[in-house]
Amino acid sequence: MTDEDKLNLMQKYRNNPVAFIEDTCPNIKLYPYQKTFLNTIMSKQNDFYYINPYTAHKRWLANFRLELMKLMGMDFTVLSPSGRDDYEKGVLVKEVKSEKGDK
Numbered sequence: 001m002t003d004e005d006k007l008n009l010m011q012k013y014r015n016n017p018v019a020f021i022e023d024t025c026p027n028i029k030l031y032p033y034q035k036t037f038l039n040t041i042m043s044k045q046n047d048f049y050y051i052n053p054y055t056a057h058k059r060w061l062a063n064f065r066l067e068l069m070k071l072m073g074m075d076f077t078v079l080s081p082s083g084r085d086d087y088e089k090g091v092l093v094k095e096v097k098s099e100k101g102d103k
Contacts, residue, residue, distance in 0.1 A: 015042065017038045017039065017041075017042045018030060018035045018038055018039060021038070066078065069087070069090065070087065070090040070091075071090065072090065073089045073090040074087070074089075074090060075087060075088050075089065081098065082097065082098055083095060083096050083097040083098045084096040084098075
């Protein structure tokens with residue numbers, strides 16, 4: 001296969017993963033939801049993400065814990081990539097920004 005043939009194949013299947021699978025593997029039959037999923041993954045116009053329930057639950061619990069400590073009037077420090085927040089008796093008293101900042 002020459003470089004020109006490879007380039008033509010790349011151009012032909014660049015935005016159509018379903019056609020690539022159907023042409024290269026004729027024994028594989030894709031369901032409509034699989035075709036939609038493949039087209040969504042390869043689409044550059046759409047921004048999409050997957051929600052991990054475990055991570056979302058951990059974030060919710062962490063936020064709940066912070067609000068509870070504020071209501072109870074506790075002294076604590078919150079560390080994050082953007083810096084450090086110091087609380088005394090549930091009130092924010094000092095913010096220290098990170099040198100790197102948010103990424």
